[in-house]
Amino acid sequence: MENTDKIIDGAITNSVLHKSNTRGHANHGWLESYHTFSFANYQNPERMNFGVLRVLNDDRVSQGMGFGKHPHDNMEIISIPLEGDLEHQDSMGNTTVIKEGDIQAMSAGTGIFHSEYNKNKDQLVKFLQIWIYPNKKNVTPRYDQITLDLNDRHNKLQQILSPNPEDEGVWIHQDAWFHIGKFDKDFSTSYELKKPGNGIYAFVLKGDFTIGNIALNERDGLGIWDTNTIKITANSANAEILLMEVPMQL
């Protein structure tokens, strides 16, 4: 695939824009997936990672189908359902269902096996699969999922993940913070990065946004580094965005 990344000059420097239609695409019949970064048969040397953010897959799984039992190690794996229900089973004995509004985090550590199936026979499931390199190898595997209050993201940034077990949202073994905001048209806010040296990757879930001077549409991604703050403006009603603050070095 032709590399269409653009380094942006102007109000925001040190940024990389990944337009939605430049992502890798795989259609396995039961699974349709868009890969922001190189994954499986999509290999693009310009799209390997954004700091410790290694995988951002935008998956649609057919009715009743799913990922059979398979292993992971040494990776922090976050799943965010956008529509439908996913049934999760793992080698730690967890059998759960995650649905829109939930977030699931797994620390694969020394090794886990899990499966994820679309629980419904009559509805597609859409979810984001996000993998973060851990800051500590060979940890004891762990699983966590929580239900978020969807009202808590209206015209504000709701924290859904952090490195701290006591903080809001799920936690992982990495100095990363995730937020989701659902904004009215023309609503503006700022995001202050939590840790010096971290970068931020914004991924548009719905609608249109402007970050700095860069216009973003649905499923576009924008990575920014060497900054302390970003300004975000919604350009359409019910616009929804996921912000992922991550260390830029492993």
Place this chain on the structure above:
Amino acid sequence: MNYVISDLCFFKDEMMETTNILYIGRHPEILETVIRLINANENWNGVGVMNDEEAKEIFLKKDFSIVLLGSGIQEESEAELCAFFKNKNPNIRIVQHYGGGSGLLKSEILLALGNTK
């Protein structure tokens, strides 16, 4: 240009040269999965071992291009293994493999080989 059959066989061997990959990891089921995935590529030959002595022994017997360090290897073991492999073959590429039997395996191997096409 005309080729004789022996030339063509030579070219085929050159083009289809097998890349030997040594995977070391402490989790038997992940090891099995990783080796199966590596060997699904016709030009790659994966060998998996769980302990360090076996890894060193097999490294001396076969011409490996890449060593993948999988889960459960502690820092001291990792340092000792890397020193051993580098000492025996300064050109060996040693890669930390993340993610288990996953979509990252191919990327990691292709990157190590310097071939991301």
